[in-house]
Amino acid sequence: MSGIRGKSSPHRSVLWSLVLLIVLVVITVFALYSGVAGNESVIIWNIRAPRVATAAAVGAGLAIAGVLLQGALRNPLADPALVGVSAGAALGAVIAAALGISYNTFLSACIAVLTASIAIGLVLWVASSQGRIEVVTVLLGGIAITAFAAAVVSVIVTASDLAGSRTVSFWTTGSFALANWLGFVSMIPAMVLGTAIALAIARPLDIFALGDSAAFASGVPVAKIRIAALFAAVLLTATGVAVVGIIAFVGLLIPHAVRLLIGPSHRALIIVSGLAGAVVLVLADTASRLLLSPIELPVGAVTAIVGAPLFLVLVSSARARQGGWA
Amino acid sequence: MKVELHACGLKSKGDRVRLNPTSLTLASGQITAVIGPNGAGKSTLMGLISGAFKPTRGYASLGDHIVTETRSQKLAQLRAVLSQDLAQTYGFSVYDVVSWARTPWRGTEHQSKDAQAIERALSSVGMQNAAERPIHQLSGGERQRVHLARVIAQDSPLLILDEPDSDLDLVGRNLLDSVVTGLFGSGKTILISSHDVNRMSRIAHQAVVVSQQKLIFHGPIQQAVTSEVISEAFQSKIRVQWVGQPGAVQEAKVTMME
Numbered sequence: 024m025s026g027i028r029g030k031s032s033p034h035r036s037v038l039w040s041l042v043l044l045i046v047l048v049v050i051t052v053f054a055l056y057s058g059v060a061g062n063e064s065v066i067i068w069n070i071r072a073p074r075v076a077t078a079a080a081v082g083a084g085l086a087i088a089g090v091l092l093q094g095a096l097r098n099p100l101a102d103p104a105l106v107g108v109s110a111g112a113a114l115g116a117v118i119a120a121a122l123g124i125s126y127n128t129f130l131s132a133c134i135a136v137l138t139a140s141i142a143i144g145l146v147l148w149v150a151s152s153q154g155r156i157e158v159v160t161v162l163l164g165g166i167a168i169t170a171f172a173a174a175v176v177s178v179i180v181t182a183s184d185l186a187g188s189r190t191v192s193f194w195t196t197g198s199f200a201l202a203n204w205l206g207f208v209s210m211i212p213a214m215v216l217g218t219a220i221a222l223a224i225a226r227p228l229d230i231f232a233l234g235d236s237a238a239f240a241s242g243v244p245v246a247k248i249r250i251a252a253l254f255a256a257v258l259l260t261a262t263g264v265a266v267v268g269i270i271a272f273v274g275l276l277i278p279h280a281v282r283l284l285i286g287p288s289h290r291a292l293i294i295v296s297g298l299a300g301a302v303v304l305v306l307a308d309t310a311s312r313l314l315l316s317p318i319e320l321p322v323g324a325v326t327a328i329v330g331a332p333l334f335l336v337l338v339s340s341a342r343a344r345q346g347g348w349a
Numbered sequence: 350m351k352v353e354l355h356a357c358g359l360k361s362k363g364d365r366v367r368l369n370p371t372s373l374t375l376a377s378g379q380i381t382a383v384i385g386p387n388g389a390g391k392s393t394l395m396g397l398i399s400g401a402f403k404p405t406r407g408y409a410s411l412g413d414h415i416v417t418e419t420r421s422q423k424l425a426q427l428r429a430v431l432s433q434d435l436a437q438t439y440g441f442s443v444y445d446v447v448s449w450a451r452t453p454w455r456g457t458e459h460q461s462k463d464a465q466a467i468e469r470a471l472s473s474v475g476m477q478n479a480a481e482r483p484i485h486q487l488s489g490g491e492r493q494r495v496h497l498a499r500v501i502a503q504d505s506p507l508l509i510l511d512e513p514d515s516d517l518d519l520v521g522r523n524l525l526d527s528v529v530t531g532l533f534g535s536g537k538t539i540l541i542s543s544h545d546v547n548r549m550s551r552i553a554h555q556a557v558v559v560s561q562q563k564l565i566f567h568g569p570i571q572q573a574v575t576s577e578v579i580s581e582a583f584q585s586k587i588r589v590q591w592v593g594q595p596g597a598v599q600e601a602k603v604t605m606m607e
Contacts, residue, residue, distance in 0.1 A: 226452075232439075236430075236434055240430035241450055241453070241499075243452060245421075287439060287440035
């Protein structure tokens with residue numbers, strides 16, 4: 024009897040965590056020091072360091088938010104930018120700025136969290152039917168909310184002197200160029216809280232795989248866990264968007280890649296995806312600075328050029344596996 | 350544990366009746382079969398007892414607990430459910446899936462029995478050698494056995510099995526029947542629905558017969574599975590004959606007339 028084994032082995036996730044951590048350190052050092060003549064510590068510590076730290080935190084936040092949304096909505100195509108959370112957050116930061124609240128502040132981050140919560144609340148309200156959340160309707164609702172929020176952002180940015188210090192394209196493609204220590208600090212409380220919630224609900228999220236009614240029958244408070252997961256995803260996304268704009272595909276693709284490496288168990292998925300998200304965005308930001316230097320590319324364009332084709336592959340394989348999704 | 354419905358009924362949106370107000374007390378420590386045609390309200394009746402559905406009239410109770418007012422963890426200590434609407438699960442091992450059944454016992458003294466309960470449940474359905482296999486690689490019948498093991502590992506006094514035989518072949522159904530009989534032997538109260546009235550007559554002690562959203566009979570299986578009751582339930586001419594010696598296992602033969 025004692026011969027029965029089969030619990031997922033944690034070894035692979037520990038190994039991948041270490042690998043990603045080492046890669047993160049290496050590219051961080053490269054991002055900090057590349058092209059700096061001699062030892063110009065002002066450039067390194069006041070411009071580059073906050074930028075790298077912000078990219079790492081935003082990447083980790085987006086990837087963990089993607090894990091949470093995909094698990095809680097049982098939707099392989101969920102991503103903060105696709106379900107309307109990111110655009111909702113951008114709208115909040117812009118409204119706050121128009122009202123005189125500076126960018127990269129804690130108050131700006133709080134308002135972004137509020138508007139992003141409203142956005143996902145609206146999407147779920149549209150997509151819920153008799154206790155079931157429909158995969159396609161979530162994405163359609165996300166498209167509508169994103170279009171609406173982006174339109175209002177462009178109106179406010181055009182009309183308001185205060186909000187207009189950041190352009191429309193800053194919000195739609197994202198950039199780390201305006202990252203500073205103040206902005207980094209403004210998002211840390213939400214990032215820490217969001218990650219803590221994510222780890223606390225990791226096991227019930229595994230059980231969500233059975234479907235709502237079987238998860239409930241196994242003792243999981245399904246509605247509470249789902250709301251906690253969505254709120255954590257909002258915390259992890261919105262505060263980053265308020266500082267750097269909307270960066271698509273990171274939250275969607277990283278959880279899928281990591282699942283291929285270490286399996287679907289959420290505790291490991293959250294940790295390894297967080298590290299992978301940090302690596303990918305620090306790398307993408309460094310690439311956006313150096314590829315056509317001295318011209319700087321928008322980082323969201325870099326992630327989309329790589330991410331959009333991968334997204335098509337993902338849609339096609341997920342669709343084949345599930346036989347479509349109504 | 351006393352399992353009861355108190356004038357408990359459900360109307361869905363648009364005033365469609367899913368189950369008329371029903372009162373019954375399940376026989377504790379016995380196997381009760383839920384019998385009736387498609388759409389008669391079998392799943393609704395079981396869902397009201399399990400808490401999957403909130404009644405629009407009356408209430409269901411498990412022991413001292415009113416189902417809709419009980420926290421999900423406590424509820425899962427009292428009853429386990431095998432339902433028909435399981436989602437496809439990818440990547441997790443058989444052991445992982447069965448271990449989820451131990452969720453209600455987290456933070457209690459029963460948590461120390463987790464490994465033992467999981468292993469025993471896997472062995473009882475003959476899946477002890479498949480513990481490490483990814484669940485999506487199993488056949489439909491094997492998956493159904495894993496989910497049966499999951500429900501057994503939950504180790505609650507009441508088991509609600511909604512058509513657990515739907516994906517099982519002949520051998521699987523025989524295994525299911527012996528597993529259910531074994532659970533009865535360990536003192537569980539079992540509520541099981543099936544379209545196979547012949548088999549139910551062999552393993553169940555009691556029957557709940559529903560037809561057209563109404564309870565039409567509740568009592569010993571020999572009195573439930575009769576030509577009169579079954580014909581009324583299925584709105585057809587059906588003949589029932591009980592065979593087998595008194596004292597030995599008896600079984601009903603159900604045949605459609607004309």
